[in-house]
Structures are given as structure tokens and as C-alpha cells.
Amino acid sequence: MANKSVLDLRKLKAGNDKIVMVTAYDYTMARLVDMAGVDMVLVGDSLGMVVQGRQDTLPVTLDEVIYHTKCVARGLEQAHLVFDMPFGTYQVSAEQALENAIRAIKESGAQSVKLEGGERVADAIRLMVAAGIPVVGHVGLTPQSVHAMGGFKVQGRTDEAAERVIRDALAVQDAGAFCLVLEGLPTDVAAEITARLEIPTIGIGAGPHCDGQVLVCTDLLGMNLGFKPKFVKHYARLQETILDAVGTYASEVRTGAFPDGDHSFTRKSPRKLAKLY
Numbered sequence: 369m370a371n372k373s374v375l376d377l378r379k380l381k382a383g384n385d386k387i388v389m390v391t392a393y394d395y396t397m398a399r400l401v402d403m404a405g406v407d408m409v410l411v412g413d414s415l416g417m418v419v420q421g422r423q424d425t426l427p428v429t430l431d432e433v434i435y436h437t438k439c440v441a442r443g444l445e446q447a448h449l450v451f452d453m454p455f456g457t458y459q460v461s462a463e464q465a466l467e468n469a470i471r472a473i474k475e476s477g478a479q480s481v482k483l484e485g486g487e488r489v490a491d492a493i494r495l496m497v498a499a500g501i502p503v504v505g506h507v508g509l510t511p512q513s514v515h516a517m518g519g520f521k522v523q524g525r526t527d528e529a530a531e532r533v534i535r536d537a538l539a540v541q542d543a544g545a546f547c548l549v550l551e552g553l554p555t556d557v558a559a560e561i562t563a564r565l566e567i568p569t570i571g572i573g574a575g576p577h578c579d580g581q582v583l584v585c586t587d588l589l590g591m592n593l594g595f596k597p598k599f600v601k602h603y604a605r606l607q608e609t610i611l612d613a614v615g616t617y618a619s620e621v622r623t624g625a626f627p628d629g630d631h632s633f634t635r636k637s638p639r640k641l642a643k644l645y
């Protein structure tokens with residue numbers, strides 16, 4: 369089976385079918401989410417926080433996203449794979465952005481790249497698209513600008529701010545992006561952008577009217593129950609399942625209950641080992 373292409377994803381919007389996107393950072397999770405039938409998998413720079421335990425996504429490097437995307441690519445049979453361009457790999461110039469996007473596509477196995485920003489990254493998007501690289505835009509709450517935003521804050525709450533985000537979304541579409549992530553926006557602002565754009569919008573913390581939704585895999589699986597921003601829904605409570613399983617394993621190792629005969633090997637010959645020497 370081939371990975372979904374940009375044409376397949378366009379058809380989903382045309383047919384009013386919602387697009388399902390989720391993040392993954394390794395082979396095992398990629399296999400699982402692909403088997404579950406998601407349409408798009410994003411190797412987000414959120415790996416800086418989820419995998420590396422950092423405070424934000426800023427220190428993540430191109431090499432690190434390439435490494436994780438290669439692992440994820442091996443696990444996908446049908447989902448479209450998106451490579452998240454980390455901070456510093458596309459802001460210096462449109463040419464720098466193109467060089468790094470080419471490296472991302474050549475080395476990682478991804479079918480498209482994602483970058484944050486609106487009007488200010490339009491030239492970079494144009495160059496990438498001209499080079500044959502499909503681009504996913506990302507506007508609203510853009511985590512790589514965490515310091516400029518004064519924290520991970522919902523954007524577009526005033527009329528002026530909402531108009532700015534709408535202009536950014538239109539600029540990303542005009543530059544040739546095939547899809548747009550809307551993060552941390554009031555529901556009506558995301559709905560207005562979705563209605564105005566021809567390309568599909570994928571929301572995270574942007575309400576129900578987007579053409580699709582994305583969540584971080586560890587959030588939707590409840591692997592860190594202490595992290596529960598308003599927009600996250602836990603579809604499982606894996607933190608509890610894992611703590612319970614690993615706790616039981618630890619106590620069985622300590623009491624000697626594991627491994628028992630069912631989980632140990634026997635020799636073919638029943639002779640006592642001492643007699644073999």
C-alpha cells in the first residue's frame with residue numbers, strides 16, 4: 369500500500385471527510401497509528417518536549433528530526449508523513465529554508481515538510497513548492513515563537529489579532545502550501561479561516577470546524593496524565609496501565625515469581641550438566 373499523497377488529502381477535504389493527523393517519533397508508535405488508520409503522521413519538533421524532556425521545542429536540531437522521521441517512516445504503510453522543520457532551519461533566508469527542506473526530504477523518508485509562520489515565511493514556502501516539496505503551513509500559536517508570544521498562549525483573541533492570523537493563513541495558501549495547521553485559536557477564527565481557504569486546515573486547540581485535527585500521540589493516549597491543557601482529550605490512560613504493568617513486573621522479579629517455567633528454556637538432553645565435563 370502506498371502512503372497517502374497530497375492529492376489523496378485534497379480529496380478528503382473535497383468529500384467533506386475529516387483528516388486525522390497524529391504525531392509519532394519512533395517505529396513502534398508509527399506502526400500502531402498507521403494500523404489504526406490515521407491519514408497523516410507528523411514527526412513534530414514537539415519531540416523536544418515529549419522525547420527529550422525539554423521545556424520547549426527551540427533546541428531541537430535538523431539532525432534529530434531526520435533521525436526520528438527515518439524511524440517513523442519504516443513504520444508507515446499508508447499514512448502521509450510530515451517532517452517538522454525545527455527552529456533556526458528556515459528563518460535566516462528562503463534559500464536556507466530550501467536547502468534544509470531538500471535535506472529533510474532526501475534523508476528522512478517524509479513526503480512533505482511543515483514550517484511555522486505566515487507572511488514572514490511565504491517566500492520560503494514558494495521556493496520549496498517550486499522545488500517540488502509539498503508544504504504544510506502552521507499559524508496561530510506557533511511554539512517556536514514561545515518567547516515572542518510570552519508563553520504558549522491562545523492567539524487571535526482580539527479583532528486585530530484575528531485579522532492578522534487570517535492574513536497569515538491566506539499568505540500561506542497563496543505561497544502554495546497544500547495544508548495548514550491552525551493551533552491555539554478561538555473556534556470562530558479557525559472556522560472563518562477554514563471557510564475562506566481552499567486547502568484543508570488541521571486544528572489543534574482550534575475548535576471543531578477545521579477540516580481535520582491533530583494531537584500529540586502521548587497526549588491522546590494519556591501517557592502523562594498531569595499534562596491536561598483544555599484542548600487535549602485522553603482517549604486512554606496509558607500512564608496508569610504502564611505504571612501498573614511495570615510495578616507488577618518489578619515485584620515479580622523481586623519475589624522470584626518471574627521468570628517461571630513458562631518463560632524459561634529447557635535443554636533437549638535431560639542429563640545433569642555436571643556429567644558433561
Ligand code: KIV
Nearest residue numbers: 391412413414549582
Ligand atoms: O510539533 C508538533 O507536534 C506540532 C503539532 C502539535 C502541530 O507542531
